[in-house]
Amino acid sequence: MQRRNFLKQAGAGATAAAASLGLAACGRAEEKPAAPAVHAEPSIKWRMTSSFPKSMDILWGNGERFCRHLRELTGGRFDIRVFPAGEIVPGLQALDAVQQGTVEMAHTCSYYYVGKDRTFGFGTTMPFGMNARQMNAWLYCGGGQALLDEFYAGYGVLSFPVGSTGAQMGGWWRKPVRGLSDLKGVKMRIAGLGGAVMEQLGVIPQQLAGGDIYPALEKGTIDAAELVGPYDDEKTGLFQVARHYYTPGWWEPGPAIHFFVGRRAWDALPGAYQEAFRVAAAQTNLLTCAEYDHGNPLAMARLLQQGVKLERYPEEILSAAFEASQSLYADEAAKNPAFAKVYGAWERYRKNQHTWFSVIETPLDRFVQGRG
Numbered sequence: 001m002q003r004r005n006f007l008k009q010a011g012a013g014a015t016a017a018a019a020s021l022g023l024a025a026c027g028r029a030e031e032k033p034a035a036p037a038v039h040a041e042p043s044i045k046w047r048m049t050s051s052f053p054k055s056m057d058i059l060w061g062n063g064e065r066f067c068r069h070l071r072e073l074t075g076g077r078f079d080i081r082v083f084p085a086g087e088i089v090p091g092l093q094a095l096d097a098v099q100q101g102t103v104e105m106a107h108t109c110s111y112y113y114v115g116k117d118r119t120f121g122f123g124t125t126m127p128f129g130m131n132a133r134q135m136n137a138w139l140y141c142g143g144g145q146a147l148l149d150e151f152y153a154g155y156g157v158l159s160f161p162v163g164s165t166g167a168q169m170g171g172w173w174r175k176p177v178r179g180l181s182d183l184k185g186v187k188m189r190i191a192g193l194g195g196a197v198m199e200q201l202g203v204i205p206q207q208l209a210g211g212d213i214y215p216a217l218e219k220g221t222i223d224a225a226e227l228v229g230p231y232d233d234e235k236t237g238l239f240q241v242a243r244h245y246y247t248p249g250w251w252e253p254g255p256a257i258h259f260f261v262g263r264r265a266w267d268a269l270p271g272a273y274q275e276a277f278r279v280a281a282a283q284t285n286l287l288t289c290a291e292y293d294h295g296n297p298l299a300m301a302r303l304l305q306q307g308v309k310l311e312r313y314p315e316e317i318l319s320a321a322f323e324a325s326q327s328l329y330a331d332e333a334a335k336n337p338a339f340a341k342v343y344g345a346w347e348r349y350r351k352n353q354h355t356w357f358s359v360i361e362t363p364l365d366r367f368v369q370g371r372g
Contacts, residue, residue, distance in 0.1 A: 041270045046080040048259075049098075051091035051108040053210065054084050056232055058291045059257065062163055063107045066259075066284040073276040078269075082107065091209065095260055099156055104265040110148075110159065110258050111192040118332050119339045121193045122346055123148050123159060125255035127325040129346075132164035132254035132289050134353040139256065142349050147342050154338075158266060160259040160281040163288020166296065167253050170246035170313055171226030172238045174217065177246065179316050189213055189225035193328065194251025200324040201317070210236070217241045226251075230299035231292060239308045246311050250321055257288065 048067070052059040060082075067080045083103075085091030094106035095113050110123025122144075130138060138144035139161050149158045171190070177183065184202035188195075195205030206222050216222045218241045225242070226249060227233050239245065259281060266274070304310060329347075333340035 041074070041077055041272055043077045044079070044269070044273065046078075046104040046265070047088070048080050048082045048105045048107055049085075049088045049094050049103045050082055051085050051094045051106070051112060053086075053091075055235060056210075056228075058231065058288060058295070059107075059163075059165075060084065062284050062288045062291070065287070066162065066280050069280040069283060070276055073280060074273060078273045078276065080105070095155070095157070098260050098262050101262065101264075105259055105261040107162070108258055108260060109255065110260075111255070114193055116155075117151075117338060118193065118336065119151050119342055122342045123152075123256065123258060124192065125252045126329075126346070127194055127197050127251040128253065128322055130254050130350050130353055132166050132256075134350070134357070135164065135254045135256050136161070136285070137353065138346070138349050143345065144349070147345055151338055151342060152260070153263070156263050157260045158263060160261070160278070161256045162259050162281050162284040163257045164254055164285075165228050165232075165252075165257075165292050166289055167229075168249035168251075168255065169226065169229045169233065170249045171224050172217070172233070172242035173224040173244040173246060173311075174220075174242045175223070176244050176309075176311060177313065177317065179314055180320055183317070186224055187222045189216065189222050190251070191226070192251060193325075194226075194249075196328055197251065197321055197324045200328070201320055214238060214241070229292065229296050230303055231295035234299045234303055239303055239306065243307065243309050244311050245303065245308050246313055248313070250313070250318060 048063065050060060050063055052063070054060050063082045067082055070078055070080060085094075088103060089097045091108075092112050094108040097103045098106045111121045111125060113120040125135070129135075135144075139148075145159075145161070152159055171188065175182070180201060183198070185204065186202070187204045187206055188198060189206045189208045190198055190203075191207070195203075195207075199205050206216075208216060208222070208225075210227065213222075213225045213227065214236055217225055217238060225238060227236060227238070229249075233239070233245075269277070300310075329343055333343050
């Protein structure tokens with residue numbers, strides 16, 4: 001990319017973005033006072049409901065790790081017990097349980113709740129959005145978290161990013177996909193706004209819990225299904241009934257996992273516990289993505305050894321999906337003020353990040369990858 005083109009695309013916008021999104025939010029702008037000692041604080045017990053089963057051991061396990069770390073930071077005085085999906089409420093009702101005061105917090109994904117408002121999608125991921133590193137930059141340093149918590153305040157909660165799976169795969173298909181015509185009438189299990197985009201391409205999106213995917217594929221009730229990536233997908237056995245494994249999962253380029261905490265419960269915490277919570281959540285955020293980056297390539301190799309056919313979505317489909325996603329964003333922003341506010345900031349930041357990555361990250365990756 002020529003220097004003048006980069007300046008045109010990113011330079012002027014970066015200054016405006018820094019001002020409007022608050023890039024100083026990384027902690028450089030002001031020093032926080034040291035958190036008070038916890039030895040004199042009261043004992044507090046919370047419950048956390050998860051959207052994930054114990055079989056998804058990275059996601060489930062990091063929820064438990066967070067609780068252990070928090071206990072260590074508070075001398076055991078702040079104790080949170082985590083419950084798997086379905087034990088207190090179904091996995092996709094985790095946010096509702098926090099809103100209703102059934103539990104103090106939830107371990108979930110914001111985009112599970114786009115049925116309430118499509119603005120929830122920005123908290124996790126959007127089709128053709130940002131990767132895990134870029135999402136972290138937006139949330140921690142680019143003003144994204146403040147924008148989201150302003151929106152979440154209408155639901156009585158605030159959120160904390162606690163990890164990413166990294167870019168996800170494009171799902172398991174019983175038959176190969178060679179072009180747009182192969183999408184017509186296909187029943188696909190797909191979550192978030194990716195389903196809304198796929199619907200514009202002729203797919204019939206299906207909402208199914210993780211445990212229902214395998215029997216639905218096996219019986220032919222659905223024709224395709226996306227879940228996460230090789231590490232989690234291998235455990236499901238989906239490759240036994242749908243051999244075509246597609247990439248990229250353009251609807252989930254860098255999904256962020258969340259803790260949603262009830263506002264009243266949070267405000268009642270001593271300051272020392274709030275700070276300990278933030279520290280434990282930040283550690284969880286770092287480790288979750290690292291574990292997926294470690295486990296996914298190993299699992300992918302095992303799947304290929306078992307005859308899985310790794311396929312890439314045709315350019316025709318990717319281009320049509322990109323255009324459909326842009327149309328969806330424009331339409332939603334025109335009628336939804338909350339969506340429009342977050343989308344404007346998110347889109348500026350996304351473009352700036354992608355311009356920067358095109359200068360160094362992407363060309364270096366392609367050069368090295370091309371040489372094995």
